[in-house]
Amino acid sequence: MSKRVIIMHFEVESQAYQAFSEIKKLYTERKIKGEQMAVVTHVNDGVHQFKIDDFLDFTGNDHTAKNSMIGMLIGILGGPLGILLGWFAGSLFGASQDAKEIQGAQTVFEHVTKQIGEGETGLILIAEEDDNRPLNQLIMNELGGEITRLDFEDVEKEITDAKDVEKETKDSAQKSWQDKKQDSNEKEEN
Template sequence: MEKKVLIMTFEMNSQAYEAFSKLKELHLQQRIVVEQMAIVNHDEAHSFQVKDFLDMTGNDKLITGGLIGMLVGILGGPLGMLLGWTTGSIIGGTGDASEVKDALSAFEKTSDAISQGKTGLIVIASEYAEEVIDQLVHGELNGEVIRLHEQSVREEVEAARQAEKELRKEARKKWFNEKFRKKSTN
């Protein structure tokens, strides 16, 4: 079974909490294998916040150390703000929206799915059959689910973390050079 990152969204924010609870039950019934899951809110200030988190692996990973935490951290951090992770303007400017959506990163897909003012669910899981989660999300809760390959998301997160590190380094260098220049002209 391949691990996937599942991004689930619903019409009502309370349904994300209901899905969280029902996914725990499905895991205990061994109908799916959940590693981690988090309820994530995309607030009006364009920030992403984890409202609840569960690590089912027994490793007691903190949210910040897990893949979900890193994904959310990048979305809500300086790099996410800088790049905007929004797709509306991209899709509006092309004739084939499906072609663009296929090329979008995990960050853009997550930000687009859990739109501003909404609460969604991000889950790392392996599925014996997609129908189990589809029945819960689509059938019972009238929601949507996006499936991404876990390894691809992990690679994107690592590339983004590296880019963020390089941006911080450049920002410090620029700040230091400007500060040094000011002192030498005084």
């Protein structure tokens, strides 16, 4: 049994909320071992922001959406690095949700943006599954949704790598800006 980051996509926004409620039941019935779950919307406003509409920490650690693994994932997607690297799916990849496109994704960030397209609402769950059938039954058979499962350790590593790149980029940009300002000041003095 391994921990997974499970991304679920539905045709209708209300199905994400219904799945949120039904997954809570699966948790209380001990059919899944959930850690965190969030209803996530890819806002359709041209700026490619993701927002967490509802959040649950199953562990009792009182994580808020912002300081959770899901919150970090969403924060990177909507942050400067996500915009710089074009991880938002809407205008770049179109609305296609076909399996080949998902399999071709290079990063966890691309998986999320391809699963939850611009203007769509989905669900992200971090859980351990002894048996994936209860979740598959609910999401695919009862609600007609799609599921992508990613290895938790891979997601965690990509988030760490993205944070490192964000810091390096910020440091480099600040140094470059300071160098330009210094050059301008030196030219004005001469």
